[in-house]
Amino acid sequence: MIEPLKTKAGFVAVVGRPNAGKSSLLNWLIGEKLALVSHKANATRKRLNMIAMHENAQIIFIDTPGIHEQERLLNQFMLEEAMKAMGDCDLILFLTPVTDTLQHYADFLALTKPDVPHIVLLTKTDTVSQTVLLDKITQYQAYQDKFAALIPVSVKKGISQSYLLETISRFIPEHPYLYDPEILTTERSRDIYKELIREAIFEYTSDEVPYFSDVLIDKVEEKESIDHIYATIVVDKKSQKGIIIGKEGQTLKRIGSHARRLIEELSQKRLFLKLVVAVKQGWSQDKELLKKIGYIVE
Incomplete structure (x- = not known):
């Protein structure tokens, strides 16, 4: 046997x-x-x-x-x-x-x-x-x-x-597999999308702006040939919103283009990505806002 x-x-x-x-x-x-x-x-x-x-x-x-x-x-x-x-x-x-x-x-x-x-x-x-x-x-x-x-x-x-x-x-215990061996992560797709959009923000903005911003995935529509993602970039101040949007919207376009490329490489599908920017003053100190964005502070 x-x-x-x-x-x-x-x-x-x-x-x-x-x-x-x-x-x-x-x-x-x-x-x-x-x-x-x-x-x-x-x-x-x-x-x-x-x-x-x-x-x-x-x-x-x-x-x-x-x-x-x-x-x-x-x-x-x-x-x-x-x-x-x-x-x-x-x-x-x-x-x-x-x-x-x-x-x-x-x-x-x-x-x-x-x-x-x-x-x-x-x-x-x-x-x-x-x-x-x-x-x-x-x-x-x-x-x-x-x-x-x-x-x-x-x-x-x-x-x-x-x-x-x-x-x-060598340090991993003997145990049946905990997840399907074919998957790479246990995270939801929208959580991965959020991180890739955040990476684009870090890439195209500087100083304190990336640290006082985050991303809220509002809606994901998955279709056969193309996915649609609607997301809000949350910032702490009006001046930060201006920096992320940029002159004539150029910085936001660069952020969107970079994020779209990262997501398309991962999903192997075409993507329509709609980004808007909203000011939520003091969001990083507000338990309810943090919870909405995905950070539960005990």
């Missing part, structure tokens, strides 16, 4: 300071553009489950907001999202740019539970020399009893996805 294949399934929280490279790493591992990527910090605002299959293991990655100080209610929500992910997982990936000091790692150790194993990933290693990289690895040896593994990684070059997924899967 043939023994049934033993499968593994588990959750892996991906954490680190803002702009540590979490979303870029996950898009690279999954092989699809699902998570918001920006060179600006604090782009990710809520947990996002992304699923990778590696041999007999189903790895459910949890992309999290960067660990940072609480300020507005929205920031409080973001920190709580990261903390919940670390408390509900089988393994933690702590991402830290190779140029960072070890203080970020010390802060992480103060937040995490010692019974949950973690792997340290030194990111953006393509930006430094081999000497600098080896020196940083040597510094981490003082903490070698804390982490399960220390792995230098670069999305642009270096280790393969297979090696990293194999290492991660």
